[in-house]
Amino acid sequence: xxxxxxxxxxxxxxxxxxxxxxxxxxxxxxxxxxxxxxxxxxxxxxxxxxxxxxxxxxxxxxxxxxxxxxxxxxxxxxxxxxxxxxxxxxxxxxxxxxxxxxxxxxxxxxxxxxxxxxxxxxxxxxxxxxxxxxxxxxxxxxxxxxxxxxxxxxxxxxxxxxxxxxxxxxxxxxxxxxxxxxxxxxxxxxxxxxxxxxxxxxxxxxxxxxxxxxxxxxxxxxxxxxxxxxxxxxxxxxxxxxxxxxx
Amino acid sequence: xxxxxxxxxxxxxxxxxxxxxxxxxxxxxxxxxxxxxxxxxxxxxxxxxxxxxxxxxxxxxxxxxxxxxxxxxxxxxxxxxxxxxxxxxxxxxxxxxxxxxxxxxxxxxxxxxxxxxxxxxxxxxxxxxxxxxxxxxxxxxxxxxxxxxxxxxxxxxxxxxxxxxxxxxxxxxxxxxxxxxxxxxxxxxxxxxxxxxxxxxxxxxxxxxxxxxxxxxxxxxxxxxxxxxxxxxxxxxxxxxxxxxxxxxxxxxxxxxxxxxxxxxxxxxxxxxxxxxxxxxxxxxxxxxxxxxxxxxxxxxxxxxxxxxxxxxxxxxxxxxxxxxxxxxxxxxxxxxxxxxxxxxxxxxxxxxxxxx
Amino acid sequence: xxxxxxxxxxxxxxxxxxxxxxxxxxxxxxxxxxxxxxxxxxxxxxxxxxxxxxxxxxxxxxxxxxxxxxxxxxxxxxxxxxxxxxxxxxxxxxxxxxxxxxxxxxxxxxxxxxxxxxxxxxxxxxxxxxxxxxxxxxxxxxxxxxxxxxxxxxxxxxxxxxxxxxxxxxxxxxxxxxxxxxxxxxxxxxxxxxxxxxxxxxxxxxxxxxxxxxxxxxxxxxxxxxxxxxxxxxxxxxxxxxxxxxxxxxxxxxxxxxxxxxxxxxxxxxxxxxxxxxxxxxxxxxxxxxxxxxxxxxxxxx
Numbered sequence: 044x045x046x047x048x049x050x051x052x053x054x055x056x057x058x059x060x061x062x063x064x065x066x067x068x069x070x071x072x073x074x075x076x077x078x079x080x081x082x083x084x085x086x087x088x089x090x091x092x093x094x095x096x097x098x099x100x101x102x103x104x105x106x107x108x109x110x111x112x113x114x115x116x117x118x119x120x121x122x123x124x125x126x127x128x129x130x131x132x133x134x135x136x137x138x139x140x141x142x143x144x145x146x147x148x149x150x151x152x153x154x155x156x157x158x159x160x161x162x163x164x165x166x167x168x169x170x171x172x173x174x175x176x177x178x179x180x181x182x183x184x185x186x187x188x189x190x191x192x193x194x195x196x197x198x199x200x201x202x203x204x205x206x207x208x209x210x211x212x213x214x215x216x217x218x219x220x221x222x223x224x225x226x227x228x229x230x231x232x233x234x235x236x237x238x239x240x241x242x243x244x245x246x247x248x249x250x251x252x253x254x255x256x257x258x259x260x261x262x263x264x265x266x267x268x269x270x271x272x273x274x275x276x277x278x279x280x281x282x283x284x285x286x287x288x289x290x
Numbered sequence: 291x292x293x294x295x296x297x298x299x300x301x302x303x304x305x306x307x308x309x310x311x312x313x314x315x316x317x318x319x320x321x322x323x324x325x326x327x328x329x330x331x332x333x334x335x336x337x338x339x340x341x342x343x344x345x346x347x348x349x350x351x352x353x354x355x356x357x358x359x360x361x362x363x364x365x366x367x368x369x370x371x372x373x374x375x376x377x378x379x380x381x382x383x384x385x386x387x388x389x390x391x392x393x394x395x396x397x398x399x400x401x402x403x404x405x406x407x408x409x410x411x412x413x414x415x416x417x418x419x420x421x422x423x424x425x426x427x428x429x430x431x432x433x434x435x436x437x438x439x440x441x442x443x444x445x446x447x448x449x450x451x452x453x454x455x456x457x458x459x460x461x462x463x464x465x466x467x468x469x470x471x472x473x474x475x476x477x478x479x480x481x482x483x484x485x486x487x488x489x490x491x492x493x494x495x496x497x498x499x500x501x502x503x504x505x506x507x508x509x510x511x512x513x514x515x516x517x518x519x520x521x522x523x524x525x526x527x528x529x530x531x532x533x534x535x536x537x538x539x540x541x542x543x544x545x546x547x548x549x550x551x552x553x554x555x556x557x558x559x560x561x562x563x564x565x566x567x568x569x570x571x572x573x574x575x576x577x578x579x580x581x582x583x584x585x586x587x588x589x590x591x592x593x594x595x596x597x598x599x600x601x602x603x604x605x606x607x608x609x610x611x612x613x614x615x616x617x618x619x620x621x622x623x624x625x626x627x628x629x630x631x632x633x634x635x636x637x638x639x640x641x642x643x644x645x646x647x
Numbered sequence: 648x649x650x651x652x653x654x655x656x657x658x659x660x661x662x663x664x665x666x667x668x669x670x671x672x673x674x675x676x677x678x679x680x681x682x683x684x685x686x687x688x689x690x691x692x693x694x695x696x697x698x699x700x701x702x703x704x705x706x707x708x709x710x711x712x713x714x715x716x717x718x719x720x721x722x723x724x725x726x727x728x729x730x731x732x733x734x735x736x737x738x739x740x741x742x743x744x745x746x747x748x749x750x751x752x753x754x755x756x757x758x759x760x761x762x763x764x765x766x767x768x769x770x771x772x773x774x775x776x777x778x779x780x781x782x783x784x785x786x787x788x789x790x791x792x793x794x795x796x797x798x799x800x801x802x803x804x805x806x807x808x809x810x811x812x813x814x815x816x817x818x819x820x821x822x823x824x825x826x827x828x829x830x831x832x833x834x835x836x837x838x839x840x841x842x843x844x845x846x847x848x849x850x851x852x853x854x855x856x857x858x859x860x861x862x863x864x865x866x867x868x869x870x871x872x873x874x875x876x877x878x879x880x881x882x883x884x885x886x887x888x889x890x891x892x893x894x895x896x897x898x899x900x901x902x903x904x905x906x907x908x909x910x911x912x913x914x915x916x917x918x919x920x921x922x923x924x925x926x927x928x929x930x931x932x933x934x935x936x937x938x939x940x941x942x943x944x945x946x947x948x949x
Contacts, residue, residue: 094506097945115945120508128506134499137492145492146507157514158488205507345752415931418938420949421751422693426885430930433882437924550763550878557756594767601760605753606745 047072047209047241048093048124053102053112055085055092062088064265066102070209075235075242077256079249079276081285085265086245087129090211094126095119106209121148123208129217129245131194135187139178139197142186143169146201169204176200176230192219196227203234209241210234216248224248228255253277261285308476312468319464323536325579326468326475328559330529332571333478334522335556340565341491342518343498345421348428349526350553351412351435352405354546356527357534358445359404360397361453364535367393375446387457398470398531405527406520413516420501429549436547450541453534467536474532478525483568485521494518498566554601555582561604564613573612651916660793665911671800672869673907674807677900678862679880680887681811682855684899687888689831689851690747692754696762698880699769700856704731704863705780705872706769712780720780720868721802727860735856739849747848762877770874780867803865810861814854815896827851879923882930890933 048070055063062085070076080086092099095116104112111119134142144161147169173179176196181189186197195215202210215231216224228251235242246252252259253273261269261276263285269276276282308326312319331353338344365374368389385393412431419427440448456463485491493514496504504511534540547553555578563574585596610618617624655661679701686692694700707727711718718726742761746754784798818824829837830847838844866872866880887906891898906929913925937948 095945098943116505117508117510120506125508126506128503132500132503132506134496134503136499137495141492141495145489145496145504145509148508157490157493157517158485160488201507345755347755415935418942418947419934420947422755423889423934423948425752425755426693426889427931427934430882430927430934434924434927434931437921437927441921441924554759554763561756591771592767595764595771598760598763598767601763602742602757605757605760606742609749609753 045072046070047107048243049103049105049108050089050093051103051105053089053092053104054100055088055097056100061265063092063099066262066265066267068260068267068270070241070243071258073235073239073241074258075231075244075256077252077259077273078243078245078262079247079252079259079282080262080268084262084285086262087213088265089262090126090213090245093119094124094211120205120207124211125202125205125207125209126211127195127198127202127213127215129213131191131198133186133194133197133201135185137186138184139173139182139186139189140166140169142197142201143173143204146204148204148206172200172203173197175203175233177226192223195219199227199230199234203238203240206238207240209243212242212244212246214245214247216246216251224251231255305476308472312465316461316464319468320536321579321583323464323468323471325576326471327529327533328555328575328579329572330471330475330478330525331552331556332559332563332575333475333482333568334525336560336565336567336571337482337494337518337522339557339560340567340570341486341494341498342515343501344515345425345557346428347425347549347553347557348430348432349522349556350547350549351428351432352408352523352526353530353533353552354432354435354439354542355408356401356405356530357540357546358439358530359527360394360401360531361451361534361540362445363397363400364390364393364454365451367396372444375444375451383454385454385457390454390457393454394531394535398528401527401531402524403527405523405530408527409520409523410516413512413519417512417515429553432547432549432553436542436549439546440542446541448542450539450545452539455538456535467532470532471529471536474525474528479568479572481521481525486568490514490517495566558601558604561609561611564611564615564617567613567617570611570613577612655912655915660790661915664794665915666908667794667796668800669908669911670904671796671804671907672911673904674804674900675862675865675869676880676883676887676907677903678807678810678865679859680884680891680903681814681896681899682858682862683884684888684891684895685827685858686852686855689827690743690848691751692743692747692852693751693758693885694855695755695758695881696765696877697758697855697859697884698882699762699765699877700731700735700859701863701866701880702769702872702874702877703734703765704860705867706773706778706863707731707860708864708867709773709778709780709872720782720864721806724806724861724864727864728857731860732853732857734860735853736849738856739852743852744845744848762881766874766877773874775874777871777873778867779871780864782868797869799869803869806865807862810858811896811900814858823847823850879926882923882926886926886930886933889930889937 046069050066050068053063053066054061066089078086078089091097092112093104095111095114095118099112102112103110106119106122106124111122111124134145137145144165147161147165170179170182173182176199178193178196178200181193186194189197195218199215212231216227219227231242231244232255234240244252244255246255256273259271259273259276260267261279261282268281268285269279271279311322315322335346335349338346338349362371365371368385369383374383416424416427416431439445445451456466458466493504493509496509497511497514501511530546534545537545540546559574559578560571561574562578563572564570581600582597585593589596608615679697683694683697686694704727707730708720708723711723711726712720738761742757746757782799784802786795786797788795818828826837826842826847827850829840829842830844834844837847863872883906887899887902891902909929910922910925914922917925934948941948
């Protein structure tokens with residue numbers, strides 16, 4: 044299987060606090076990979092390192108066999124790695140369609156394109172994706188007025204609009220009404236299957252991650268604790284101990 | 291069609307008013323000219339301050355730079371600048387009409403272009419700053435520029451430069467500069483009206499709403515910021531060149547880099563009219579200019595206190611500005627959809643749709 | 648300019664003189680800067696009227712030192728502390744209270760407006776002339792007159808030190824001091840724990856005004872005051888705080904002493920008219936350095 048993201052021996056510490064210690068892991072192309080771990084185990088730090096939010100202390104991060112740990116956030120995003128935020132971030136004073144339009148991919152636009160209007164098919168695509176996440180009827184509302192759950196869906200749709208190769212989702216179900224979660228899982232799977240986007244998901248909700256991911260990594264105290272299929276992870280004594288606080 | 295016609299009549303009325311104002315009230319030609327410059331100031335400040343959320347206190351930098359560049363070009367095309375400024379007041383030089391008009395044309399164009407380049411350079415210095423640091427940093431750069439020019443003998447240092455005399459009658463002179471101001475302000479407006487209809491505006495708004503998100507989505511944020519600032523600098527540079535010629539004498543602190551007068555007026559006018567809209571700065575500039583002229587006339591001595599008080603009242607009590615207030619009151623006029631039933635239906639309605647999907 | 652530079656090399660005592668002057672005056676800058684750090688850190692207000700508070704304090708001292716009161720400026724410090732405290736309290740309840748929860752630019756602009764009002768009112772009352780509050784003290788000479796130190800500068804240095812110590816003690820020991828520190832760390836948590844943050848903000852802002860007032864008295868004794876000098880003092884405070892960070896008294900003091908020294912040297916080398924240019928230049932420089940440091944971490948200066 045093709046490994047689209049390869050993380051090798053990554054270390055990252057803040058001051059004296061070691062957030063990631065010798066982390067190695069792979070994300071396989073067009074699959075869904077999960078990342079679990081107790082609070083403060085370094086999951087978001089690892090995400091941030093991959094998308095270039097901060098420099099890493101040592102190690103390598105490769106995307107499609109290209110070293111990306113020296114690149115900046117925007118460059119990495121344009122290569123095709125996109126992330127969503129734990130605290131949902133959208134452009135809160137613009138309406139949903141505008142949020143979608145500005146999220147359209149920037150890697151294939153030319154310099155002078157910034158002085159043109161958006162072509163009609165782009166607007167149609169935006170509306171189609173808003174329909175996909177169930178926000179079509181709210182497409183002209185100011186996005187800041189949407190509920191938290193709806194904003195999360197909008198952020199997800201914006202990410203799809205960008206046509207990334209890999210999508211890193213930081214707790215997509217956190218703070219979402221339980222009745223919405225099944226629909227969201229379904230959409231994540233469809234994004235993976237229909238649009239061919241590789242997903243890499245941080246998730247606290249065990250039911251969600253077991254249901255979703257084909258391959259799961261577990262972090263604890265900044266170290267990689269376990270890796271395996273959902274079944275293997277469920278059985279893994281280390282993982283159970285980490286979650287029950289036996290460390 | 292009806293709406294379209296209304297718009298044409300509206301714009302035509304404004305243009306006609308602009309053209310006939312100095313003819314109807316020739317005594318106020320200078321005031322009208324300054325008003326157009328004020329509109330230009332407000333419009334260009336709003337590119338960054340309103341649309342992009344970067345509150346600069348130092349845009350006046352480009353005004354002053356443009357003024358000096360224009361002047362130096364005007365003089366330098368036909369005389370030695372160092373000699374001209376060194377003999378300040380002693381040597382009287384008359385420019386022929388040809389020299390004068392070619393000089394001013396070349397000066398204005400070069401001022402615009404040079405300021406555009408300057409914006410790229412200064413953008414590199416200040417765009418790593420956010421929020422208050424950006425405001426203070428730009429203020430610092432503008433003050434520093436004034437101090438530097440004040441120490442530079444080639445451009446007359448603190449003593450300033452007298453500009454070439456206008457080759458014609460005083461009435462012609464006023465009208466000539468009025469037309470320059472009018473045309474440059476209208477051009478700025480048309481340019482921005484076009485610019486805000488393109489993707490460019492969405493990118494600026496995205497940076498305003500959440501720059502980190504914009505970066506994470508791969509938007510070339512630095513490119514947009516630099517270009518936006520360059521546009522503002524271009525028009526400000528030209529306006530500086532015009533204003534310098536209009537007053538006939540320039541010096542660094544009061545005329546070219548007046549951070550506490552024009553530099554703050556720009557911000558205040560936009561806040562008064564409403565940030566992030568096209569008409570807000572225009573309306574704000576007109577109201578502000580009228581208030582300012584009135585206080586300067588009737589509150590002489592206290593005008594600065596009144597100005598400071600106006601800033602405080604505006605910022606503390608009426609920050610959304612006139613257009614912002616109007617948008618809140620009649621959102622549908624501005625194409626904003628606030629369907630409260632839909633917006634407040636929260637997740638329930640979405641949950642219903644879940645079942646369908 | 649190069650003449651003066653070579654003079655510094657020729658006469659080593661001159662360096663010592665400039666260094667001493669810089670340190671003594673820097674200690675006064677530290678007071679206003681600490682006040683700024685306080686309001687910035689606790690209530691997130693960037694007070695651009697900081698320097699005008701300083702100047703206002705100086706003018707009150709000047710007025711009190713004139714007939715008919717003829718109060719010695721140093722003795723007027725407690726009075727001015729109280730007056731400025733009340734002034735700050737009034738400002739908080741009329742203006743600052745309403746900008747505290749708003750976006751960052753609001754406080755900057757509102758206080759800028761305030762700065763204009765204060766400087767213009769002073770200008771209307773006293774005119775644009777440079778003033779000094781006469782303390783009538785001696786000038787000491789060392790090394791046969793090569794080094795001179797005015798007693799006023801020594802006294803103001805000591806007074807600044809005393810004020811700084813008192814503030815530190817107040818912050819550490821008193822109930823209000825603890826409440827201020829708690830609010831600066833997490834206002835919401837402090838509110839939940841029963842701290843009346845509104846009172847804390849009012850107190851912090853008033854305290855800042857009072858500290859500035861004291862700094863103003865010292866400035867009026869050892870240096871000059873003028874209605875429009877406020878902005879330079881404000882920028883000084885911003886330079887010091889941006890290079891030291893807030894909530895760090897030692898850092899603020901060190902930066903302030905550094906700034907005072909740099910100003911003295913550049914004033915000597917380039918000439919006194921470059922004073923403002925030096926301060927502003929330092930501001931730009933500090934901001935550029937901080938940007939470079941932050942960009943190493945792929946962060947920006949927020």
